[in-house]
Amino acid sequence: xxxxxxxxxxxxxxxxxxxxxxxxxxxxxxxxxxxxxxxxxxxxxxxxxxxxxxxxxxxxxxxxxxxxxxxxxxxxxxxxxxxxxxxxxxxxxxxxxxxxxxxxxxxxxxxxxxxxx
Numbered sequence: 001x002x003x004x005x006x007x008x009x010x011x012x013x014x015x016x017x018x019x020x021x022x023x024x025x026x027x028x029x030x031x032x033x034x035x036x037x038x039x040x041x042x043x044x045x046x047x048x049x050x051x052x053x054x055x056x057x058x059x060x061x062x063x064x065x066x067x068x069x070x071x072x073x074x075x076x077x078x079x080x081x082x083x084x085x086x087x088x089x090x091x092x093x094x095x096x097x098x099x100x101x102x103x104x105x106x107x108x109x110x111x112x113x114x115x116x117x
Contacts, residue, residue, distance in 0.1 A: 022069055022072060022073050023073075025065070025069050026066070026069050026070075026073070029062050029065045029066045029069060030066070032058065032062040032065075033059060033062040033063065033066065036055045036056075036058040036059035036062055037055075037059055039051070039052075039055035039058075040052050040055040040056050040059060043055060
């Protein structure tokens with residue numbers, strides 16, 4: 001690799017500084033539920049059954065998304081790491097992968113000892 005080709009390495013602090021989009025998804029899901037419910041009622045009252053059905057499908061998707069969001073938010077730091085969760089081991093820049101090295105198959109999936117697929 002040339003010196004002019006600089007690749008940004010992980011610093012290892014990403015999980016400590018990352019913020020989860022679950023709260024944003026919660027508010028967007030609630031916003032979508034409100035508009036889908038409004039559209040469902042408005043189109044049903046005006047006799048547009050096809051559009052009312054489309055709004056009902058969107059409402060159902062928003063409710064399912066809201067259930068998934070609340071489930072993940074209640075799981076705690078597994079999906080939302082906080083400041084008390086330690087960061088991952090940083091890359092030390094030597095280019096070698098962590099853990100066991102490649103075996104007889106050259107580290108390629110689907111290859112046996114003789115290289116056949």
